Amino acid sequence: MRKTLLESLTHGSLTEPAPAPDDSALAELATKVDRAAQARLGRSLAIRQVDAGSCNGCELEIHALSNAFYDIERFGLRFVASPRHADVLLVTGPVTKNMRQALERTYNATPDPKWVVAVGGCAIDGGIFKGSYASVGGVSAVVPVDLHINGCPPSPTDLLKGLLALLEHVGGKG
Amino acid sequence: MGILDGIPHVSAALSHRPWPRAVVTEAGWQAAIDRLVEGGLTLLGFWGEPTAVHMAMLDAGSAEIAVVSYECTAGTFPSVASRHPPALRLERTIHDLFGLAPTLADDLRPWLDHYAWGKSYPLSGRNTSRDARPYQFLPAEGEALHQVAVGPVHAGTIEPGHFRFTANGEHVVRLEQWLGYTHKGIESLMQGASLEAAAKLANRTSGDSAVAYAFGFARAVEAALQIEAPRRATLLRALMAELERLANHLGDIGAICNDASFALMHAQTGILRERCLRAANVAFGHRLMMDVIVPGGVTRDIAADGVSALRALLAELQKVFPRLIELYDNTASLQDRTVTTGIVKAEYARQFGAGGYVGRASGRDFDARRATAYPPYHALSFEVPVLQAGDVNARVWIRIREVEQSIVLIEQILDQLGPGELETALPARIGHGACEGMTLTEAFRGDVLVWLRLDGALRVERCHLRDASWFQWPLLETAIEGNIIADFPLCNKSFNCSYSGVDL
Numbered sequence: 001m002r003k004t005l006l007e008s009l010t011h012g013s014l015t016e017p018a019p020a021p022d023d024s025a026l027a028e029l030a031t032k033v034d035r036a037a038q039a040r041l042g043r044s045l046a047i048r049q050v051d052a053g054s055c056n057g058c059e060l061e062i063h064a065l066s067n068a069f070y071d072i073e074r075f076g077l078r079f080v081a082s083p084r085h086a087d088v089l090l091v092t093g094p095v096t097k098n099m100r101q102a103l104e105r106t107y108n109a110t111p112d113p114k115w116v117v118a119v120g121g122c123a124i125d126g127g128i129f130k131g132s133y134a135s136v137g138g139v140s141a142v143v144p145v146d147l148h149i150n151g152c153p154p155s156p157t158d159l160l161k162g163l164l165a166l167l168e169h170v171g172g173k174g
Numbered sequence: 175m176g177i178l179d180g181i182p183h184v185s186a187a188l189s190h191r192p193w194p195r196a197v198v199t200e201a202g203w204q205a206a207i208d209r210l211v212e213g214g215l216t217l218l219g220f221w222g223e224p225t226a227v228h229m230a231m232l233d234a235g236s237a238e239i240a241v242v243s244y245e246c247t248a249g250t251f252p253s254v255a256s257r258h259p260p261a262l263r264l265e266r267t268i269h270d271l272f273g274l275a276p277t278l279a280d281d282l283r284p285w286l287d288h289y290a291w292g293k294s295y296p297l298s299g300r301n302t303s304r305d306a307r308p309y310q311f312l313p314a315e316g317e318a319l320h321q322v323a324v325g326p327v328h329a330g331t332i333e334p335g336h337f338r339f340t341a342n343g344e345h346v347v348r349l350e351q352w353l354g355y356t357h358k359g360i361e362s363l364m365q366g367a368s369l370e371a372a373a374k375l376a377n378r379t380s381g382d383s384a385v386a387y388a389f390g391f392a393r394a395v396e397a398a399l400q401i402e403a404p405r406r407a408t409l410l411r412a413l414m415a416e417l418e419r420l421a422n423h424l425g426d427i428g429a430i431c432n433d434a435s436f437a438l439m440h441a442q443t444g445i446l447r448e449r450c451l452r453a454a455n456v457a458f459g460h461r462l463m464m465d466v467i468v469p470g471g472v473t474r475d476i477a478a479d480g481v482s483a484l485r486a487l488l489a490e491l492q493k494v495f496p497r498l499i500e501l502y503d504n505t506a507s508l509q510d511r512t513v514t515t516g517i518v519k520a521e522y523a524r525q526f527g528a529g530g531y532v533g534r535a536s537g538r539d540f541d542a543r544r545a546t547a548y549p550p551y552h553a554l555s556f557e558v559p560v561l562q563a564g565d566v567n568a569r570v571w572i573r574i575r576e577v578e579q580s581i582v583l584i585e586q587i588l589d590q591l592g593p594g595e596l597e598t599a600l601p602a603r604i605g606h607g608a609c610e611g612m613t614l615t616e617a618f619r620g621d622v623l624v625w626l627r628l629d630g631a632l633r634v635e636r637c638h639l640r641d642a643s644w645f646q647w648p649l650l651e652t653a654i655e656g657n658i659i660a661d662f663p664l665c666n667k668s669f670n671c672s673y674s675g676v677d678l
């Protein structure tokens with residue numbers, strides 16, 4: 001074990017340089033985040049992930065954000081266990097009717113100021129599951145959405161770009 | 175003796191391939207249930223249509239498979255679950271979706287239906303309503319018992335589901351799961367869909383098994399149409415399937431260790447998992463390899479630099495993985511958490527026909543790649559690891575051995591990958607009406623069953639997708655009994671059952 005630890009210290013960093021924040025995401029956010037909120041939060045955000053009916057593909061890529069390559073915490077972004085500790089809800093899935101209430105309650109449990117980021121094609125408008133008797137269609141049909149990150153699933157780099165755009169705005173740079 | 179010989183049946187569906195499907199009367203249906211109860215046959219699948227129910231069964235000895243169908247002329251069928259518990263959730267689902275009622279059922283509580291859809295029995299084609307009642311959890315009574323309710327929204331980045339623990343102090347007396355939160359209506363969206371659209375839906379049944387589902391769906395269509403994908407396409411399919419298995423096992427081995435507070439392993443396997451996904455992206459243009467496998471073959475060839483990317487991945491795995499195994503094996507604090515925790519009894523694994531590492535860690539020697547020997551696995555050599563202990567540690571070791579086997583398989587495939595066609599053309603339509611196909615495909619967590627019927631214009635009339643998790647989730651309930659609540663995440667992770675794959 002000691003050997004492995006030492007080697008991982010010596011074989012150089014895997015962590016990649018940060019991608020530039022997504023321009024279209026910046027534009028979407030510019031209209032939504034006010035200065036008061038920016039001043040209050042500084043440059044860190046606590047994220048609560050909510051699977052509102054996804055196929056789990058999006059979750060796999062959200063997980064990847066925490067690996068050594070993307071290392072999301074270095075940006076001041078961190079995943080938290082409770083909506084009560086969260087600034088951001090990262091929501092996936094074509095919100096199912098069976099999850100609608102749970103999503104609403106999670107949203108209501110999140111203190112203001114808060115942002116909702118809809119992740120993946122399904123979260124935008126139901127995606128491939130659009131039109132099903134069991135789905136409401138997209139996250140914005142249930143709670144207000146501040147930012148969409150498209151993809152099926154979006155790659156960790158796409159996710160990072162979107163979240164960095166959010167951070168830029170919240171941090172007062174935008 | 176053939177599997178259907180002991181089961182009286184009235185007729186056989188001629189267009190069902192490759193295994194027989196027979197229509198039975200009540201006597202035949204009961205005879206089939208008898209064989210399941212005696213343990214002569216294993217339940218592989220149980221699904222509905224608006225006026226019929228079907229059961230797929232496996233004879234473990236001969237590896238024979240058959241389907242029996244019962245016409246529900248009165249809207250009812252004799253309950254399977256009241257005599258054979260593995261059928262229970264599937265039976266409740268059939269009732270939720272089709273309104274067909276099992277007679278003499280002990281448990282008819284809704285399973286997928288949370289009374290939020292705005293309609294009852296959505297796949298029945300009828301307009302009947304159902305009384306909405308609050309969900310009743312099973313009782314657990316006694317002094318000093320308390321309940322802990324968890325979910326549907328969990329603390330981590332995982333799928334939604336509800337767990338109701340009844341505990342005596344720290345010890346779990348009963349765990350009851352209630353799922354259905356991610357029910358998206360996949361089987362209804364499939365009805366009438368083109369093969370292209372249906373293949374995309376199959377891909378997204380459970381994101382971690384995207385390749386396995388696409389593979390199973392494609393093969394079911396090919397079975398129905400009696401065509402075969404070209405050899406190069408089957409090799410590429412298996413290549414993707416093994417890459418998917420590698421990525422999932424690596425991620426899970428680390429995540430299990432992480433739940434036992436050993437984050438170092440998680441960090442290291444996380445790196446290896448990411449390397450798998452990146453190699454997959456180079457080779458097939460998508461990190462999860464979605465939408466590459468389609469009926470008839472594959473949509474794209476491996477990229478020019480794909481083979482070298484995969485060889486580099488294998489070299490890295492061969493260098494690093496053995497050291498991680500050593501680390502797992504030599505860390506007493508970790509083993510202290512995994513050994514003898516969350517035991518699945520061998521008897522239950524057999525009765526439930528538990529697939530994948532859950533079954534194989536509890537002595538059930540079954541792997542669809544070997545049992546049904548579908549191409550290209552019939553021509554590849556690999557071992558199927560089996561252990562007896564049935565605890566978290568055994569499930570970790572099965573995954574470790576499977577990582578090694580996947581590496582061996584990918585090497586073989588790369589060596590055998592000669593030039594060749596990528597797709598067999600599908601007929602424009604079928605002259606003789608509907609046809610049916612069924613397959614069993616080994617996903618990383620166990621066998622996925624796909625059953626479908628195509629109409630004359632090659633549209634999907636009905637498709638049923640059965641994840642291995644159907645028969646694993648109930649065993650998790652048994653595995654946690656007598657353990658402490660704090661060990662639940664660890665047990666749960668060692669199963670890693672799919673929510674989306676069973677909620678559909």
Ligand code: SF4
Binds near residue numbers: 053120122128381
């Ligand atoms: S966007 Fe794609 S990957 Fe994400 S939940 Fe939907 S189907 Fe799955």
